[in-house]
Amino acid sequence: MDRPHRNALLLLHFTVLIWGLTGIFGRLIKLPADQLVYIRTLIGMAGLAMAAPIMRFPLRPGADLRQQLLTGVIIAGHWLSFYGAIKLATVSVAVACLAASTIFTALLEPIWSKRGIRGYEVVLGVVVIAALFLIFGLETTHRWGIAVATLSALLAAWFTVINGQLIKRDHAGRIGFYELGGATVAMGIWLAIDGRLPMPLWRLPSTDVLYLLLLGLLCTSFAFVAGIAVMRQLSAFTVSLTVNLEPVYSILLALLIWGEDERLHWGSYVGFVLILAALFINGWLQQRARTPRRTRLVRG
Numbered sequence: 357m358d359r360p361h362r363n364a365l366l367l368l369h370f371t372v373l374i375w376g377l378t379g380i381f382g383r384l385i386k387l388p389a390d391q392l393v394y395i396r397t398l399i400g401m402a403g404l405a406m407a408a409p410i411m412r413f414p415l416r417p418g419a420d421l422r423q424q425l426l427t428g429v430i431i432a433g434h435w436l437s438f439y440g441a442i443k444l445a446t447v448s449v450a451v452a453c454l455a456a457s458t459i460f461t462a463l464l465e466p467i468w469s470k471r472g473i474r475g476y477e478v479v480l481g482v483v484v485i486a487a488l489f490l491i492f493g494l495e496t497t498h499r500w501g502i503a504v505a506t507l508s509a510l511l512a513a514w515f516t517v518i519n520g521q522l523i524k525r526d527h528a529g530r531i532g533f534y535e536l537g538g539a540t541v542a543m544g545i546w547l548a549i550d551g552r553l554p555m556p557l558w559r560l561p562s563t564d565v566l567y568l569l570l571l572g573l574l575c576t577s578f579a580f581v582a583g584i585a586v587m588r589q590l591s592a593f594t595v596s597l598t599v600n601l602e603p604v605y606s607i608l609l610a611l612l613i614w615g616e617d618e619r620l621h622w623g624s625y626v627g628f629v630l631i632l633a634a635l636f637i638n639g640w641l642q643q644r645a646r647t648p649r650r651t652r653l654v655r656g
Contacts, residue, residue, distance in 0.1 A: 360589050361589045361590070364586040364589035367586055368586045369601070371586070372599055372601050373605055374574060374575055374578070375575060376451075376601075376605025376606045377571075377605075377606075377609070380447060381567045381575070382442045382447070383610075383614075385568060387564065388443075389436055389440040389443055390547060390552075391552065392568075394544060394547055394554060395572070396435065397435075397543060397576070399569065399576065403572060404577050407529065411529050414530055415530060415533060420522055420525060420526055423518070424530075424534035424538065425537065425541075426538060428534065428542065429539065430514055430515045430518075432543050434511035435539070436543070437504050437511065441453065441504040441505035441508060442501075444498070444500050445498035447606055447607070448607045449498045449501045450501065452505075453488065453502055454599065454600070454602060455488045455600045456485060457599065458481045458485075458596050458634075459478070459482060460481075460510050460512075461477075461481070461516060462477040462478050462480075464514060464517045465591070469521065476641055480597065480638055483633075483634050484597070484630070484631060487627035490626050513596060515535075516592050520595075522584075523584055528581045528584040528585035532577075601631070
């Protein structure tokens with residue numbers, strides 16, 4: 357495995373660990389899901405604006421401005437449905453359902469990038485879906501939460517595939533800035549029409565302010581750009597499959613904080629093993645695809 361590819365994988369796993377905190381913050385913050393998303397995107401956008409001179413990426417609009425803004429609307433829908441699922445069910449339900457994004461990505465990426473469907477991507481995606489069913493042990497008490505979280509997974513796969521194309525033409529920082537801008541505008545219009553724009557930060561409870569700042573700066577400004585940047589070296593499917601570790605981190609943290617309220621069926625442990633196995637197999641297949649055939653024959 358070459359160094360840039362290895363470094364991208366390490367950065368991706370660190371980013372996914374940070375993303376594992378988003379569900380925790382989503383439950384700790386008392387705001388409704390749409391107000392939470394609006395403030396998160398606004399803080400994240402401000403964080404990228406401050407980071408631009410340090411990271412040396414331009415903020416002036418590029419050729420893909422329209423597509424970046426529209427992708428931001430998809431991202432807003434993803435976060436709105438994700439935090440909505442947390443409010444409807446539990447952190448564990450919402451984050452575990454994100455595993456469904458793998459099969460959605462396997463189906464969407466070939467259409468978007470105009471390449472053939474790889475059989476192993478579909479197979480691994482199906483394995484993850486099977487793990488999802490095991491995690492919930494045919495859960496019936498949170499059906500609405502599961503449905504909304506699955507919609508969130510579909511939207512996550514959609515914008516991941518789009519970003520896999522955008523990163524080939526632009527800087528991750530500028531992509532993130534304008535996508536968050538599109539999400540902020542979309543949520544701002546939604547809340548303004550409904551007459552529910554949130555109060556300024558200084559009028560919110562201090563704990564909510566702390567969690568919102570961590571969510572906006574660490575989990576959004578940094579992690580969002582890092583998640584896009586790694587796609588220079590990694591495929592959208594690899595990113596989507598690795599993101600399936602997010603539920604593992606979130607569920608373990610939720611169990612530590614809320615205990616029995618977040619406890620899942622025994623099948624969840626088998627599901628975690630399946631997800632990790634899928635990650636390992638995908639990494640091996642990706643590395644094998646990058647190894648020249650002659651080298652494989654010599655080593656064999």
